[in-house]
Amino acid sequence: MSTTWHARLDWASTASTTPDTLASLLDELTDHSPAGSLGHDGLSGSVMLALEASSLDDALAQALAAGRDALQQHVPTGDVIGVEVRDGDALDRELEQPVFPDVVGYAEIAEISGVSRQRARAFTKIDGFPAPVIVTAQGPLMARAAVERWLETRNTRPGRPATP
Secondary structure, three states: OOEEEEEEEEEEEOOOOOHHHHHHHHHHOHHHOOEEEEOOOOOEEEEEEEEEEOOHHHHHHHHHHHHHHHHHHHOOOEEEEEEEEEEHHHHHHHHHOOOOOOEEOHHHHHHHHOOOHHHHHHHOOOOOOOOOOEEEOOEEEEEHHHHHHHHHHOOOOOOOOOOO
């Protein structure tokens, strides 16, 4: 029984690869519904392929053969440096996951901690409060899980902490 597999091949090259070269590489792999990207420096990239195969081993062999052949023709100094192969169900599960962590701003922090927004802003000056994961023009955003963990462990006793 044949299954659709998805393979990502990463490559590195000693010579810069242009977007036009990447387009030619993808044209070469058109039978595999390819998608690709280049690294910022142009010396690396990756390509995603769809393959029909009866097993993981067959899918891996097909991906390596197709990828290496196309690289040899279009990026002669390119070498495959990594491969990931997964079936369609695994890829669907991966794509359902958010790219960014669940984040919260001051309003959400105030709501989950039961304090005012002003007090939530003051939390950021307390040692151990989570650092922002994203900073926008509207303000910093912290990972919800980290803020919730911090709120669970913070000292809420009134008054100044005792000096040792």
